[in-house]
Amino acid sequence: MSESHGPLKKTPLNAVEKELGGKMVDFGGWELPVQYSGILEEHEAVRTKAGVFDVSHMGEITVKGPQALEFLQKTTSNDVSQLTDGRAQYTGLLYPNGTFVDDIIIYRIAEHEYFIVVNASNADKDLAWFRSQQEILDVAVVNESANWAQLAIQGPDAEKKLQPLTDIHLSKIKYYRFERGNVDHAPAIVSRTGYTGEDGFEVYIAPDHAPKLMKKLVHEGVKPCGLGARDTLRLEAKMALYGNDIDDTTTPIQADLAWIVKLDKGAFNGHDVLAKEKADGPPRKLVGFELLDRGIARHGFKIVEGGKEIGVVTSGTHSPTLKKSIGLAYLPLDKSAQGSEFTIDIRGKEARARVVPTPFYKRAK
Structure with a gap:
């Protein structure tokens, strides 16, 4: 977790999170829970039932x-x-x-x-x-x-758990659609979106209504989840994290996000650069990998060949669902094909890894 200077900012759910036993950390200047009962338990709850995340810092x-x-x-x-x-x-x-x-x-x-x-x-x-x-x-x-708090209710039971608290017909909201209505008697925006690879909703609601909503969801058996599980879930689903997998040095084409680049819509910032990368191939590409040796490859670990650095790991974890060590990395285009093997320097020890298809995890429809 990143560290910052000065007093930490708090979301409207800060007091509730502490009440629920959240282990609070400094996350980019915000005091947020990294976990409650434990990352593995929270991860599992979202994959099999339902979990709730405070995303009000967005x-x-x-x-x-x-x-x-x-x-x-x-x-x-x-x-x-x-x-x-x-x-x-x-x-x-x-x-x-x-x-x-x-x-x-x-x-x-x-x-x-x-x-x-x-x-x-x-x-x-x-x-x-x-x-x-x-x-x-x-x-x-x-x-x-300042006008919004945001709660993410994620998992196969998300709709069942949220529906009794809203006048919006959740079953009618398709993926990447949203409705406005009332949630727990307060005006809200509810979208069928998320950052976990599971079905679920993101609820935008006034800050003073958020704590009561969080408590009601937890009372109904929705598991409170922290940043740790949010990261393992999004990585299994191969969802990019800004500051790790993408930043102001990477383009969508390099990040394997060509599907969000619509060159035929007309001019936009970066159009010509991206058109060239799409036509000629980018200098490097973000790939998914699994480790063939023991260990976990973390953000910033170097990919080496013949004593030289040829790429870098952007995210890595032990996948609770797959029981494997997985990650994302930038590799030169000519070394990025599925099945390609490469070497990661893990704290001075060389570990072999293989490029694999992504997302690592895909939920059953």
């Missing part, structure tokens, strides 16, 4: 105005024109050189209004970047982060 930005669509088409890689009201889209917020400012989710609220969820560590940077791109466009960019 940032929320609204983009409104007659030219909101034009503005988002220019600044992001996916095709925002494909959205209709009630649909969401995963995309890259990009610099002109094609690298990530952030990876974000855009929700279309209305024709000229979009609700954007950004990574906590990037919230201020993203807001500043959006504003620097406004130029003469008729669009307002507003930081709404």
Whole structure:
């Protein structure tokens, strides 16, 4: 977990998390639970039943105005024109050189209004970047982060556990769609999205209503889960983590996220760089691997060949579901084919690894 200077920021659920026995850590300047009963138990609960995560540290930005669509088409890689009201889209917020400012989710609220969820560590940077791109466009960019708490209810039982608490018909919400309604008698946005590889929902609700909702979910048997399980779950599902797998030195093509790059929508930040990478192949590619030797490869561990560094591990863990040591790494394109073997320097010891298909885990439909 990252460390910061100064007092830690707290989410509206901080007191409840401590009541529930959360082991609190410094996560990018936020005091958040790394675990409650234990990472393995929490991971298992999400894979088999249901777990709830506090994601209130994430940032929320609204983009409104007659030219909101034009503005988002220019600044992001996916095709925002494909959205209709009630649909969401995963995309890259990009610099002109094609690298990530952030990876974000855009929700279309209305024709000229979009609700954007950004990574906590990037919230201020993203807001500043959006504003620097406004130029003469008729669009307002507003930081709404203080107005929202966010709970993620994830797992095969998520719908069953959340439905009694809302007037929204959850079964009607398809993947990457959302509805507005009431949750626990408070106005909320509920989307069928998540960061675990399981079915589930993300609930955006006013900060003062969040603690009661969290307590009710836990009372109904939804397991409180911390950052540790969130990381093992997302890695098994091969969902990128900003700051580890993607950052301002990586492009979506390099990160194996070509599906969020829509070159035919017209000009956008990084368009020409990404078109070239798509045509010629990127210099490196993010791949999934499993270790063939003992150990766990962690973020920053070097991939070596003939005494030289040729790549780097971006994420790694012992997969609770697969009972294997897995990870993500950047390798030169010519060494990134499935089945290729390579060597990782794990604290001075060489460990063999093999490129494998991803996601590592895919839930049964």
